[in-house]
Amino acid sequence: MANLVESVESMEQLALVWRAFVLDRDSEADVRDLPGIAVRWADSPFAFWNCVTLTEVGVDTRLMERRLREATDVMRAKKHPGFLWIFEDLLDSDARASLEAAAEQAGLAYAFAGTGMAGDLLPVPEPAHPDLTFVRVTTDEHVRAYADLNSRAYGFPLQNGRDGLEGSTLWTNQAYAYLGVRDGVPVTCAATVEAEGRLFVALVATDPTWQRRGYGEAVTRKALYEGARATGLTRATLHATVAGAQVYPRIGFTPNSPMHFFGLRG
Secondary structure (H helix, E strand, O other), X not given: OHHHHHHHHHHHHHHHHHHHHHHHHOOOOEEEEEOOEEEEEOOOOOHHHEEEXXXXXXXXXXXXXXXXXXXXXXXXXXXXXXXXXXXXXXXXXXXXXXXXXXXXXXXXXXXXXXXXXXXXXXXXXXXXXXXXXXXXXXXXXHHHHHHHHHHHHHOOOHHHHHHHHOOOHHHHHHOEEEEEEEOOEEEEEEEEEEOOOOEEEEEEEEOHHHOOOOHHHHHHHHHHXXXXXXXXXXXXXXXXXXXXXXXXXXXXXXXEEEEEEEEEOO
């Protein structure tokens, strides 16, 4: 039961935080709560800002198949591609077993996997890394560097990441967003944002040239430390990629629901 509670928390944090993210990009963004589906779609070339997720608990196979078709219809009506996020623990056992086949039948293709995570983090000393200087994102130049790091890390064209972040007031004024700088060059980044009594960790990325040196962990600790210091919050949530899922438990996060990301097929 505890794991289900945290899985619901993870889904609700996505719906809450992505509302702010997509409205930061476009006040006319598609932000709707439909029966069983949350739509958070900026229709941006930055695909992470285009999101649909299923929100009901204990979904059986028949209802899942219906929701997948409805989500696909939403996605097909958009100009730019994005992802359907599925929190596996919100499905019943039969629906989990048939998810990929049902998604394919609905016109979706599996994109990648992830994991919801949460933790009650104790106060920690201010992070440090011998290679890095941490710089808070406050200028347009910082935002562009942050966007470019995400594009390189996740394989997006640079312009797509810039479209997703340049001009953002949330990233410079509300998020606790940090760059890790090595020899004057930004090589890693992470941010936390306040979300209903929690800190949500978002858009952690490291330049592929500089991965596996502990940079992502260090800058994530910095974003958490500064966010907690400013807000007093100690509980945090995030959605980890496969690579990140091995790092975040060292900081104090515990996995909850496996996650599955789908895009439109063909």
